Amino acid sequence: MSIAPAKILASLSINGSVVECAFNPNKTLLEVLREDVGLTGTKHGCEMGHCGACTVIVDDLPVLSCLTLAVESIGHEIRTIEGVARDGVLHPVQRALAESGGAQCGYCTPGIIMSAVALLEQNPAPTREDVAQGLSGNLCRCTGYTKIIEAVENASAELRSAR
């Protein structure tokens, strides 16, 4: 009967590097990151847009990799959790989450960090309400959010004092 559509050969820009890969057109960015590129830091939760675990940053905006095709990501700058720490030094958001106990099981954490990093890049001095809004697309079943919001506020203060 029908023949599966041919694989697409493409270069994706991931965390500042060009990555060559081949994937079927129906593969999501999440699947290609985890299965073809080997970057498993981006988590799969619901895969339906209901949890935010799969959040990555594309062209400076947080988006859901479970509802984005890899083929739609060609030519765009993709950032994942693996690209957040620089030269082995944690990003202030990562350090603040660790210090404040903002991660328990940790499954939501990569997605939360991507949302928080994008938020602080756009709005370096967010109010508590801005932080809550910025993280309103990320579910966490463990922490109750308070520690996470505090961590993002602490990271924002640290980033501002470093400027």
Add this chain to the structure above:
Amino acid sequence: MLRLPPFEYHAATSAEEAVSLLARFGPDALPVSGGTDLYANMKQRLFTPKVLVGLRPIADLQFIAYNAVTGLALGALATLTDIADSPVVRKYYPALAQAAALISTPQLRNTGTIGGNICLDTRCNYYNQNLDWRKALNYCMKKDGDICRVAPGSPKCVAVNSSDTAPVLQAFGARVHLTSPTGTRELPIAEFFLDDGMFAWARRHDEIVTKIVIPPPAGDTRSAYRKLRLRNSFDFPILGVAAVVQLDGAGKCVAAKLVLNAVSSRPVEVSEAARALVGSALSPETIGDAADAAFRAGRPLDNTSATIPYRKRMVRVFAQRALEDAARAVPLAD
């Protein structure tokens, strides 16, 4: 992993190219913008198109433009984030900015478009389920089955229009512009929405929405949107109420539109509410009469979360709140 079914993907770079691809591949092809609705539905096998025509690369359809004579023009690919943040939308059409900002989550608003939002598939508890779930129940009429599980005697599907911007656009009198291989046409958005959850839009398979145009606000026009949902993020509306009122210099209401959503397969315009408001100043009495009219017009069925009596009662409450918000809104300074 919950995977997408196989398909061929063709990216279009212009509206003309998109519609010629749709015409070439026939009804097996679907357009996709942000994919935040379509990909989720495809994962549940509600759609298994052989071809997807990707509209995202069409740079010409990403605009938001305001002009005091012609009003607001929204390119179909303007994202919900763009609309929620747009200074002209916030200033002249606050209810639209409010509705866009209340949709889903920041990540989904960064991807979801206004064109996709007005073409959002209608929703129902018996439909938005995975294949195994639907199969176990022997499906329903909207997809693969014979009868409606919500209204078994009904010849049409009563799945609800769950778009947050649709009622607002209708209250503002928006017009939808469509392009097909044979040309372009435009129609009032109230005529774009049809009263059957299975065939809910006046869009042919080879047509795409290119833009949505809203007339400039007349005089002292004020607007507000109120949304009922179980959680204050992620969730689709189980009721949406858009209110647009125009006041004269003495504060008398000279025009009004109240439109409900998520209670029917298309937005419901409550003309009786407008009659209760027009001709006098907005007061607790006239707003109460309009909210009563909304209560009578809103007839939720058992196909979303929360019970029917609760949702019905909330129609009055949310209609009243939307009108109070509009009455309190700061008038436009020209």
